[in-house]
Amino acid sequence: MQSNGKEKSGPLSRSENYVWNNADCIGKGATADVYMGRHKVTGEVCAIKLFNPRESRTLAISRKREIELLKNLDHRNVIKFVASEFELSTGNEVLVMPYCQGGSLHTVLEQPQYGFGFPEEEFLIFLGDIEGGIEYLRSTGIIHRDIKPGNIMRFIDDNGRSVYKLTDFGAAKQLEHDEEQFQSIYGTEEYLHPDMYQRAVLREPGQQYFDASVDLWSLGCTIYHVATGQLPFQVYGGRSNTAVMHKITSEKKSGVISAIQTEPDGNITWSTVLPNTCLLPESLKTLITPVLAGLMETNKSKAYTFEQFFDQVKSIVSRKRIEIFLPATCSYFVLYMNGNDKYSNIQEEVASQTGVMLENQLLLCRDKDLRTIVSTTDEISKYPKIILEGDICLFNVDTLVETMPYTLETVPFPQFSLACDLNEDVKLAKRSSSVAYYYEFLTEKVVRCQKRAKQSVFYLREYIRGLLNPINAWLSETKKLASESKRSLGVVETSLTLVGTMLSVFKLTPYKDSEKIAEFANKGDVANLKTGLAKEDKRIQEIDVYLQVLLERIKEQEENVTSVGCQDESYCVSTVRQYRQTIHGVLTTFGKHKRYGELHSHEVFIHKAEMHKLEESSLGLLSVFQGCLDNLKRVHGEVKKHSGLLLKHLARAKKVEVNMNCVIEFHRELDVRLGRLDATYKEAATTLSQVLERRSSETSLSKPDGNKFLVNEKPSTRDVEVTKSTVQYGATDITDEEQTSKSGPKCKEKIYCDLRKQLNETRLGTESVMKDLSENKKSLESIMLMLQKGIGNPNGIT
């Protein structure tokens, strides 16, 4: 029948409070037609289920049961009962429900864009909703008995988000208790438990009683359908091939989640995994596969219980999703982590998904080491949004690892034909449209991977710069620190030498460590520190040269990656989208032609032209996609080269960091030892000062002959040597001989006074040095802090 181009409004039907147009039929089921209607007063849109007037006794029972059950149900994932009324003109009962704009899941899955299943986000919404609905039914003791996409509605909420709702409770049953069994058979072939299939479809005696678990099998088939866009069990010849269908479902091994026969009496391809064309990330597939296997399981001891199903699904949908880009393969992968997992769990999951060992993992969130953003003890649920929303890259710091770009599962377009078979052509156009949607998805992915791959090189470079730039700044600080330390060491050395000499000259035996101090001051630690300081000076020079060369090399590499690959990524995607829309347009035309039934010559001409367009567009789309894929390979090559070089630079940067840490460690140690020397000095100086003071007073009180002191405190030969060679007492050089000759008390008093003055001055000198030292200590601490902040891992190489 050909359209005359005029749309006619159908006759109106009414119930007490609702009105609907008979042309607005939105669905037809075995027992009823469903219309879009409105409330007579409020105008609110609703779905009116008009039950078949010529219903059998069984159908009448099922209608009553559906209405009674629905009245008592109230859950966001179960269709709501609004009213039950009677059509005014016929007296037929109608059930009024909220209108679900998205139609049934069956209609949704029929759309070409879902030809390969739901994308990740929508799939998770569906999974959570169906679990919620079934768990609610279970809590009210109801089994649905006809779970399938046709009985799940897609409601679109105010935010545009899908809410899936179970509907059609015509086959549902209220059980008295959990284990209750029943005999009646309901359900839809493709989703039917094999035992029920045997009775309902094969009409064989088989099992007499069934329990609530039949819903689980149907649920498994439905989830599989949503995840892949196809039924799990497909036999050649479809519904008519009932024997093989029953055979595969009842004889399949545990773990098998799909079985396909493509030729008459042909082999069956069993599979324990989801197909490669499935759009879900590998990690989600891994989580969902055991659930599917547990649901579609005939062996009761291995089959999932409702509780297992609820627990598993709740755990899956509540997981935290972390997307990580892997420049080595130019692909990304997704982690599904528990909220209470920690950083180490991420590392383990990354290792299991990529094979990159824990110690070789460098996880960058943009240009920062992930560990500088989150603490290793933080729970993932507390992670900032930036981490859960992407922009994380994984580098393998083991640069020797060879990598390949990842491969994508391609799907062929169907064979085009000019035979003008209207039924077949619609199928062909529909398949082409699905394939076009699939390539659109892949193109977006490929283009995104190129972009992220280039970004990852940029981020890696910035990360290395982030390590090196502060070192550069610290270097000049450290140089200042080194010269300060040198000065301090000089002053401390002089002070200690002075004190040591005084101790020796005056043979202050009551001061027990005098010998030790003198030796320590003149030969020991100070000398070591001086040598160490000179060595560190040299090391600083070397770091400086190395660092400047490294920064220069990193700069040279800049900009090289951005020039490869698709230059205008959005253009590639929009071109593919345009081709896909054209293909979809052909499907619409072919659908119209099919409805016409037969075509006149001009329409045949149009039909053929459209078929030609279909072929052209498919080829055009494939060529754009192929171009993007080739570009991805080029980008991979460049990224591999550049990230390889940068990772070598990173290893060098880590060496610089280690050397820098040594320098800082040395200064820290120097600081401690100078402090120790100061303490020694102070102790000695105090004792000396006291002794000198005492002697000064004793001398002024004593007789002119003060030899007593000198006899007792004559310096040893070694001390005299030291005194001769190294010490100046103020303006006058004092030697042993001179001391003996200038032995009058006045002279001695003066000497003691001078010495105390000198000591005091030295003491003030060292105090200011110590002040400098404490300043140095502060800048040392701030360098350490910067180092920790900048490098994030003060323990050296990861």
Ligand SMILES: Nc1ncnc2c1ncn2[C@@H]1O[C@H](COP(=O)(O)OP(=O)(O)OP(=O)(O)O)[C@@H](O)[C@H]1O
């Ligand atoms: N609330 C609704 N909003 C929008 N469309 C609806 C709604 N309820 C039902 N439909 C559409 O009507 C179709 C038939 O509805 P329903 O499944 O309730 O009828 P049925 O006769 O019980 O079906 P079955 O053949 O499964 O027994 C659905 O597949 C769906 O496309």
